[in-house]
Amino acid sequence: MLEARNLSVNYGMIRAVREISFTLAKGELVSLLGANGAGKSTTLKCIAGALKAGGGSIMLDCRDITSASPEQVVRAGLATVPETRDVFPDLTVSENLMLGAYIHRRDRAGNRENLQRVHHLFPRLAEREAQAAGTLSGGEQQMLVIARALMSRPAVLLLDEPSLGLAPAIVDRIFEMIETLKRTGLTILLVEQNVNQALAVADRAYVMRLGRIVASGTADEIRATTDLTKHYLGG
Ligand SMILES: Nc1ncnc2c1ncn2[C@@H]1O[C@H](COP(=O)(O)OP(=O)(O)OP(=O)(O)O)[C@@H](O)[C@H]1O
Ligand SMILES: [Mg+2]
Incomplete structure (x- = not known):
């Protein structure tokens, strides 16, 4: 692979x-x-x-x-989660996730489906979808950057x-x-x-x-x- x-x-x-x-x-x-x-x-x-x-x-x-x-x-x-754990602090959790889906931006239905899958994997992020990413805890930010990477629907992470x-x-x-x-x-x-x-x-x-x-x-x-x-x- x-x-x-x-x-x-x-x-x-x-x-x-x-x-x-x-x-x-x-x-x-x-x-x-x-x-x-x-x-x-x-x-x-x-x-x-x-x-x-x-x-x-x-x-x-x-x-x-x-x-x-x-x-x-x-x-x-192929999606990468760098060690810097960069979120867009002023954007919400949802907005951060949708940026990860940039390459599929025309496929709204596919993105909605994938967002549900990601929310299922990370219930904490689902609960906090409207929260500014900069106010998440360190662990939550790490989950967010991983979840964001998954929004590009990679085969390799x-x-x-x-x-x-x-x-x-x-x-x-x-x-x-x-x-x-x-x-x-x-x-x-x-x-x-x-x-x-x-x-x-x-x-x-x-x-x-x-x-x-x-x-x-x-x-x-x-x-x-x-x-x-x-x-x-x-x-
Ligand atoms: N931008 C850079 N300019 C010059 N040297 C660099 C740069 N980035 C990394 N290096 C050097 O390249 C080598 C490898 O760095 P790298 O960050 O890949 O290591 P690492 O295995 O990820 O280490 P760590 O576990 O500390 O993250 C190091 O000697 C580092 O100083
Ligand atoms: Mg390193």
Whole structure:
């Protein structure tokens, strides 16, 4: 469904991502793990079309999206939830959600149907549809950005540290929601620092360090063979 081949991303002279290759099969939930600065967000931004690849290729469902713009990538069926958790604070929850449906703006009936599906997944957002997004709690804002991404009706969802900075109970809710999304058949690439929870929900994982993929395998294999502490503490 999604394949990166020898993908590199540079910031000027800084080589943030160095010839990484990975695949996600349809319906798979794959975690991308690694310490701060490993290159995880850079990888997601490049797939999303927000950063140019310095080399290599990205294929989405057999289409080459290596040089696609962010809008083209969304139209091709891939939505990204960046780590910045940006909502439009002065717009309501509903208005934020409808912005996520931008590429389908002429399909009103389809959007209404999809909005119901999203409300069903996130009852809290349904209750707060008229509230200004800027006044939502951190956990609710995270749910809103995920819900907004779903409004584009993606086949593949990239999530960058959805649990960052949230209270443990909310983190549990976010992970439950990710598992629910997986059950709907969505293909998910999940970047997380929360290693144990990320491995608990993932089919497979890749571990990045200093811009490279240094380990990959099923969650069990990663647990058994990789000294995650070493990678996380940057040793
Ligand atoms: N805009 C930028 N300009 C220059 N260097 C950057 C820029 N953004 C990121 N980098 C560098 O690229 C490397 C990878 O950063 P990236 O944000 O991808 O890491 P990450 O794995 O997402 O880390 P974290 O877990 O802290 O979010 C880091 O060394 C970082 O300093
Ligand atoms: Mg990051």
